[in-house]
Amino acid sequence: MKYRYGKNANYENFSSGRVLYHIKGMTNFPVRLAQEIYGRCLEYSPKKQDICLYDCCCGGGYLLTVLGFLNQDSLGRVIGSDIDLEILDVAKKNLSLLTREGMDRRIREIEEMIVSFNKESHREAKNSAIRLKGLIKKDMESLVFQADALKAIELDIKPDIIITDVPYGNLVDWKGEEQYIVDRLLDSLYQISSPASIIGICMDKGQKVRNDKFIRLEREKIGKRRFEILRKG
Numbered sequence: 001m002k003y004r005y006g007k008n009a010n011y012e013n014f015s016s017g018r019v020l021y022h023i024k025g026m027t028n029f030p031v032r033l034a035q036e037i038y039g040r041c042l043e044y045s046p047k048k049q050d051i052c053l054y055d056c057c058c059g060g061g062y063l064l065t066v067l068g069f070l071n072q073d074s075l076g077r078v079i080g081s082d083i084d085l086e087i088l089d090v091a092k093k094n095l096s097l098l099t100r101e102g103m104d105r106r107i108r109e110i111e112e113m114i115v116s117f118n119k120e121s122h123r124e125a126k127n128s129a130i131r132l133k134g135l136i137k138k139d140m141e142s143l144v145f146q147a148d149a150l151k152a153i154e155l156d157i158k159p160d161i162i163i164t165d166v167p168y169g170n171l172v173d174w175k176g177e178e179q180y181i182v183d184r185l186l187d188s189l190y191q192i193s194s195p196a197s198i199i200g201i202c203m204d205k206g207q208k209v210r211n212d213k214f215i216r217l218e219r220e221k222i223g224k225r226r227f228e229i230l231r232k233g
Ligand SMILES: C[S@@+](CC[C@H](N)C(=O)[O-])C[C@H]1O[C@@H](n2cnc3c(N)ncnc32)[C@H](O)[C@@H]1O
Pocket: 026, 027, 028, 029, 055, 056, 057, 058, 059, 060, 061, 062, 063, 064, 081, 082, 083, 084, 087, 147, 148, 149, 150, 164, 165, 166, 167, 168, 173, 174, 175, 176
């Protein structure tokens, strides 16, 4: 795959657990790929600014947070939901880093760790936090709520862009059942999308989209992942 938007850069400031919060079992999405999918979605979106971005399987909010930092000029609001209530606490903390106040709180937390443990990794984390704070041009609005993405999602606003990294591999990873699970997810997303909403859905190579309510704009394979860019048909 040829990257059009994801720069080949050093993304170590975004390493999970350094400044962004991490808990066991949380997956991390490759930053360059996230940026590529967002860039392609934005290309198809008629709206280019004040974008409302939604992730319906947001986990700890890593993907949303990273995109929030890297797309300050086009993003207005980030929204995440997940079925797992516990992980949403981490998502909330991560999304709070997209505000100056949230980042200052995190810097103070890291400073306390430096005092307590005198570790080089904490000093590096503080430098990363200061660099990430430098990316903030405005306090990003965010919202996190619990929802089963395979059922009706209660969201009043129609997101401009939906990007989601669906649970991989074994269908048992889904807290739902049945085959064609990605299509069931798309059925839910259909209800909360507008005709202008652009969907970037990332899945494992074994998962397929067969939902004829959507038009496929792009399809790419990258390593063990595939992603598709879709719009309502
Ligand atoms: C691959 S992870 C997503 C990681 C996330 N993009 C991030 O940046 O941290 C998949 C997530 O889907 C969630 N999930 C599983 N079944 C779900 C369902 N039926 N509805 C909503 N979320 C679900 C899991 O709890 C998990 O957090």
